[in-house]
Amino acid sequence: MTLTDLFATRSSRMKASEIRELLKLLDQPDIISFAGGIPDPALFPHEAFRQAYADVLGGAQADAALQYQVSEGYLPLRRWLAAHMATLGVPCDEGNVFITSGSQQGLDYLGKLMLSPADTALVAWPTYLGALQAFNAYEPTYDRLAPEGGNTTPAAYAEAAAKAGGRAKFAYLVPDFANPTGETLTLAQREAVLDLAAELDIAVIEDAAYQALRYEGDPVPPIAALDCARSGGLDAARTIYCGSFSKILAPGLRMGWICAPRRIVEKLVLMKQAADLHSPSINQMAIHRVAETSYAAQVEKVRQVYGARRDAILAALEAAMPAGVEWSRPQGGMFVWVTLPEGIDTATLLARAVAEERVAFVPGSAFHADGSGRNTLRLSFTLADERAVTQGIPRLGRLVRDEMGRR
Amino acid sequence: MTLTDLFATRSSRMKASEIRELLKLLDQPDIISFAGGIPDPALFPHEAFRQAYADVLGGAQADAALQYQVSEGYLPLRRWLAAHMATLGVPCDEGNVFITSGSQQGLDYLGKLMLSPADTALVAWPTYLGALQAFNAYEPTYDRLAPEGGNTTPAAYAEAAAKAGGRAKFAYLVPDFANPTGETLTLAQREAVLDLAAELDIAVIEDAAYQALRYEGDPVPPIAALDCARSGGLDAARTIYCGSFSKILAPGLRMGWICAPRRIVEKLVLMKQAADLHSPSINQMAIHRVAETSYAAQVEKVRQVYGARRDAILAALEAAMPAGVEWSRPQGGMFVWVTLPEGIDTATLLARAVAEERVAFVPGSAFHADGSGRNTLRLSFTLADERAVTQGIPRLGRLVRDEMGRR
Structure with a gap:
């Protein structure tokens, strides 16, 4: 009845719970992480929520709200x-x-x-x-x-x-x-x-x-x-x-x-x-x-900010990645999907990435119901500010180039 | 896969969804209802919740809260x-x-x-x-x-x-x-x-x-x-x-x-x-x-209010119910359980109670995994204010007495 075990029967690589553990471990200030698929809290409509909870609890709706x-x-x-x-x-x-x-x-x-x-x-x-x-x-x-x-x-x-x-x-x-x-x-x-x-x-x-x-x-x-x-x-x-x-x-x-x-x-x-x-x-x-x-205003706001971050990460990948590496050009969303040459295992690569370059991503095999896709990885750009892109992507490119050179 | 159907195989009387529909139907101002097992909203700590949401969303925790x-x-x-x-x-x-x-x-x-x-x-x-x-x-x-x-x-x-x-x-x-x-x-x-x-x-x-x-x-x-x-x-x-x-x-x-x-x-x-x-x-x-x-203060408050309501409903039952009717004397909680003489079906009785006396309860068979308990009913006293007790319980007693007289 452990879901992780069930999942493990599908994926021979990282388990879902291991990925979540990984995301916790990666939450260190000196690691540039493209791993977590979460929204940027700076974009939350804080004031609208403050007002909404105050109104709901301050008026005739208070009893119904509780x-x-x-x-x-x-x-x-x-x-x-x-x-x-x-x-x-x-x-x-x-x-x-x-x-x-x-x-x-x-x-x-x-x-x-x-x-x-x-x-x-x-x-x-x-x-x-x-x-x-x-x-x-x-x-x-x-x-x-x-x-x-x-x-x-x-x-x-x-x-x-x-x-x-x-x-x-x-x-x-x-x-x-x-x-x-x-x-x-x-x-x-x-x-x-x-x-x-x-x-x-x-x-x-x-x-x-x-x-x-x-x-x-x-x-x-x-x-x-x-x-x-x-x-x-x-x-x-x-x-x-x-x-x-x-x-x-x-x-x-x-x-x-x-x-x-x-x-x-x-x-x-x-x-x-x-x-x-x-x-x-x-x-x-x-x-x-x-x-x-x-x-409606929130949709506009997140589109502008995430759209600019997508542009920046795609440009940085173009500059940093060696030939033989491919990636998606998403028209929206939160993720870029990177495919490395066959034979490179991104779960192994992640260990090097964290140890040597202080940069992180999610290995792609976890997303495959059959455990394939070992040469793929996911980059999230929602939290990728200028430092993350200008430093993190070149580091990742250097690592990939090195890994390809070893083969 | 409908849970109601599954439940129905256990209980030959009212289905769970029917009881919930019933509770909605009973939500009319002239019906005195002892049916719904919900807390009294007048006892909610409104001000503490207002303050808590304002504090959580107004300070350093706002990002984490969202x-x-x-x-x-x-x-x-x-x-x-x-x-x-x-x-x-x-x-x-x-x-x-x-x-x-x-x-x-x-x-x-x-x-x-x-x-x-x-x-x-x-x-x-x-x-x-x-x-x-x-x-x-x-x-x-x-x-x-x-x-x-x-x-x-x-x-x-x-x-x-x-x-x-x-x-x-x-x-x-x-x-x-x-x-x-x-x-x-x-x-x-x-x-x-x-x-x-x-x-x-x-x-x-x-x-x-x-x-x-x-x-x-x-x-x-x-x-x-x-x-x-x-x-x-x-x-x-x-x-x-x-x-x-x-x-x-x-x-x-x-x-x-x-x-x-x-x-x-x-x-x-x-x-x-x-x-x-x-x-x-x-x-x-x-x-x-x-x-x-x-x-701690809330525990004290709800104990005092519900405790007094329990005392009142037990006293009213004592005064109103004919011989042959039994009920529990709970030391706490929200419910009194009433057992009528064998042969009285409380699901049928509920229809009369609503139509003739504008008073309501939950028939007891729904709570039995085998559908038994047809002569039982549940009274909730958490919302039973003085009017409910002084008018509702005598009406219920009159109805039970009449039903018993018909047999």
């Missing part, structure tokens, strides 16, 4: 989110919106709802580590969701799932500025996912954690929007959209949401009644106020 | 709780304390950690509805934990569990002022539970939600304290203590804790990483401040 709440969530927040989803091309009402304690809880509940042991979850190789951790508790098999490699036809996916002892239940993906690769699916790729899901009659879990963090180019419609368009409405669709306030407002309140067909929301509400009754009343009321007053 | 946090919880709060547990006879340190989003989440995680389908959970008949809901997700069988009735020897319990297709995994109980009966286990009964658990080599889950709400008599040591004494320390014990701030401070922050052997806490931390990362940072920091300044 009292039990319905499991589906605070109605004005659900209405605000329904209106927000409509602006993204997903027309819906509050009956389609369910408040979660962060989008991580949404992933856990969806695994609990849909996965029986030996069922198959389709995921990208690599994909968000936290999603694998959440799903692992329900003991699925993973198959690779990708145009190239893995099973390539619906029949082949279904056959592989049956062979594993269950059925394919959903495709999980982060279509915009994915964690860890930074990549974004094209419109055609999104439609192809919906085609595949329709053939297999499975759900699509759209993890939209980074969707608002676009620094260039035109937005691609959410999969949920494309599904609504082809299904005639969300209640007839198969896509479950997982949203988060963590990257735009603040993660410390643990506030996320699921926007889904009503039949799914109703099941999730019963699940939440049994699991933790409801997300904290006070945080739902406070974030509703902050969303109303500050969401 | 940022991600470790899964085990905010260290100063865990230290405060370790000291608090020591005052209850459970010497421990922060490594034994795990922060949960309400004690309900603790129950859910413990079910997830320990129960495989067809395993057996030992529970009282009746017991806390929310515990049954939490455990039902993991598809256990229930056996009756009671001196009278059910299996009476460890061997008989083990045999019944094997026959059901699994193993007995834990005994769950609310030893102080139980929901729904208001009853408290004696020292001898607590020791007997530990003896049984030792024979079966299973865990004991001590749900201490109401423990601080004692209005008369001497405290009985927590089962965790008795277990520490016989085991030589918490890390060698088998008891898992689930605590809650909901009844003393406020439920809207969803703040509870588990105090347990370190080996259990470590597994729960991994589970929480995967399930929701951590409980909200800001609420952990705020409730730590309120606990430091106001916990």
Whole structure:
């Protein structure tokens, strides 16, 4: 029942808990860390939160903020989110919106709802580590969701799932500025996912954690929007959209949401009644106020700051990395994905990086459900200020050059 | 996968979701309701919370309050709780304390950690509805934990569990002022539970939600304290203590804790990483401040107010109920448990109570894992002001008398 053990069966390299331990160890002032995937606290709307908690606790809402709440969530927040989803091309009402304690809880509940042991979850190789951790508790098999490699036809996916002892239940993906690769699916790729899901009659879990963090180019419609368009409405669709306030407002309140067909929301509400009754009343009321007053301005602010940091890290990589090293050019999000020549093990490289160059990253194998990707690594640029970029990336480049020279 | 359906297989009467719907329907000003088991918001320490959130967001802690946090919880709060547990006879340190989003989440995680389908959970008949809901997700069988009735020897319990297709995994109980009966286990009964658990080599889950709400008599040591004494320390014990701030401070922050052997806490931390990362940072920091300044005074305040309400409702029952009706005399907590003569169905009676007398309660069968207890009902007195008691209990007595006369 230790989730780490479960995860370890998928990845022969670093365990999830080891990575979290690593992140704690790396929290030293002289280490330049590109490891932690967290927002820059300097960008939090501190004043808006101060005002919101003071207003919620200082007025007629104080009793409600401190009292039990319905499991589906605070109605004005659900209405605000329904209106927000409509602006993204997903027309819906509050009956389609369910408040979660962060989008991580949404992933856990969806695994609990849909996965029986030996069922198959389709995921990208690599994909968000936290999603694998959440799903692992329900003991699925993973198959690779990708145009190239893995099973390539619906029949082949279904056959592989049956062979594993269950059925394919959903495709999980982060279509915009994915964690860890930074990549974004094209419109055609999104439609192809919906085609595949329709053939297999499975759900699509759209993890939209980074969707608002676009620094260039035109937005691609959410999969949920494309599904609504082809299904005639969300209640007839198969896509479950997982949203988060963590990257735009603040993660410390643990506030996320699921926007889904009503039949799914109703099941999730019963699940939440049994699991933790409801997300904290006070945080739902406070974030509703902050969303109303500050969401749009916050999106602009984080886009500008993170966008400039992305530009800087990409320029520094260009200057510092030897030939043979490749990396993604994300149009948004928080991460650049670096691929070193085959044969270099980034878990080993990390030990050298910390010891010799005082610079850190996350080795890429952890994000692969099958433990592959040993020559890859993830760089987060959300906390990468000028010093980090101008000193850290050249150090990393020097190390990679040296490691390549040893081979 | 609908939990309500699972629950319904245990109870032939009202479903858990129906009871929650009922509670919403009963929220009308002219209905005197003894149904909802919620604290009186007039007793919340409003000013302490206002000050705590203002301090947390106004000073050097603001960034940490809005940022991600470790899964085990905010260290100063865990230290405060370790000291608090020591005052209850459970010497421990922060490594034994795990922060949960309400004690309900603790129950859910413990079910997830320990129960495989067809395993057996030992529970009282009746017991806390929310515990049954939490455990039902993991598809256990229930056996009756009671001196009278059910299996009476460890061997008989083990045999019944094997026959059901699994193993007995834990005994769950609310030893102080139980929901729904208001009853408290004696020292001898607590020791007997530990003896049984030792024979079966299973865990004991001590749900201490109401423990601080004692209005008369001497405290009985927590089962965790008795277990520490016989085991030589918490890390060698088998008891898992689930605590809650909901009844003393406020439920809207969803703040509870588990105090347990370190080996259990470590597994729960991994589970929480995967399930929701951590409980909200800001609420952990705020409730730590309120606990430091106001916990002891709040205990005194709620004891005085609820104690007086308990006295009033017991006196009113004495005056209003016909011979043949029995009820518990709780030394604390929130509930009085009423047993009507055999043959009266309290679910049917509730319909008459609302329609004819505008008074409400929760029918007792919902709290029985086997759907029995149809002639029982639960009265909550936490919101029972003078009008409720002086008008509501006589109305209920009149109805019961009439129902008994019809038979």
